[in-house]
Amino acid sequence: MTALWRKVRVLFSTRFAEMVEYRAEVVIWMLSGTLSLVMMLVWMGQAASAPDGRINGYTPAEFASYFLGVWVTGQLLVVWVAWELDMEVRQGTLSPKLLRPLDPMWEHYAAHVAERVVRLPAMLGLVALFAWLAGASFSTDPLNYLAAFGLAMLGFSARFLWEYCLGLLAFWTESSSSFGEVVWLVYAALGGMFAPLAFYPQWVQNIAVWTPFPYMLGLPAQLLAGKASLADAGRGALVLGAWLIVFWFVRLAVWRLGLRKYGAVGA
């Protein structure tokens, strides 16, 4: 147990030190993902110009709350591991890591978690500023925040695993990052980055409830906005947990297959 704890501590503290080096970039990366903010502004404009001041029952302020919730949750779900794996496989820097008695995945996982800690202060400041500018208001129940955070963590782990699989495609193809873009589109659409899920046609919603996406992005946002119950959160956690197990084994399978295929540069 203490050996495990030491590994976790060393991994986390080294990655944290690395991420603090990138603090300026972290803020810029935060600002470059603007889709949810753009959609927020357009929906607010739409609601303001509607005759009764609302679209599908959402007032401009409610749109602001929802999309800022999506933005914050999206910040906790950022994963770039596919990009790093693509690089490591193509340049062969993966080879020395294979000699260590530790799956290289944990190093990446620690880096992502450490980056969240670096991201947090600027993120809270920005969301407070945006909320004030857009007139958003959030839930007052601390349990909602806890549930949203828990879902976001589950969602982050699920996304980390599927992005890891996409990154491992680099064992077979040069353009693994393009697959990532298409998967991202599905994640953004079904997650609710363009609109709350209830705005989609019924058949899309029927499909979406079986995927992990609405529970990792849209549901935490609704919890933060005070529009979803803890029972919803519990159901979401169950679905996400099931997907997490699936992704875990898929990742393991792809990793084993990929290693067999891997011949480092020059081999």
Added chain:
Amino acid sequence: MTRYLRLMRLFTGATLSAQLEYRANFLGAILASLGEVGVALLGIGVLFGQPGTETVGGWTFREALLVTGFFMLTEGVISVFIQPNMSKIAEAVRTGSMDFTLLKPLDAQFGVSTRHLNVLRVGDLLIGLGLIAYAASGLTVTGGGLAGAAVLYLSAVVIVYCIWLALSTTAFWFVKTQNASELFNGVFGAARFPVTAFPVPVRALLTFVVPVALITTVPAQALTGTLTPALALASPLVAGAAFVLTRLFWLRAVASYTSASS
């Protein structure tokens, strides 16, 4: 002038033959283009999909689709012509290979701006043009509107080029510029929608501070014939001013260049 045209032909040939070595990347590029257009279409699709929604910011579906078309076209222009060149400026400054560009007997700004192409993303250009043609086919477009849109879009491209060049030129002092282009992409995402779809304060920001409105909304307005003369004049003026300013900025940056080893 003919010399520069001949050089452009040479550059295009060289970069084409280099890229055709990696034909397998084409599949990836197609996927990326599809992802790009998917985001743009989903955005307006959901907006117009709501019952009772006829217009967004005073634009009908076809008209808004025109803006989406110009957005995709601009994404294409950036990924085919602008970004492949601009992303190499920082690299050239860092490694000192900018020396070779500066030593050549041709204008250095021309050299860094035209040397590379990313033909794999030509799909974006085609998708953009296709969307514009489809949207325009359901609208009444006059010949004058078409000519106006062409001229205004040309100045839009000049503005985009100037913004990218200015951001990339900062590499002479800061070395890293990739983040600046990330920021540009973040703001440019707003160009998917007509600028009138945004709340009034944001609209002002997108017109006067970051001229996103001039890039996609204004050419689309020219096509639909709803353009105000003020904006029609503003776009070429802004483009001209931006071109002169970035030219001066570039010259200043090159003057302060001291190569990599010094």
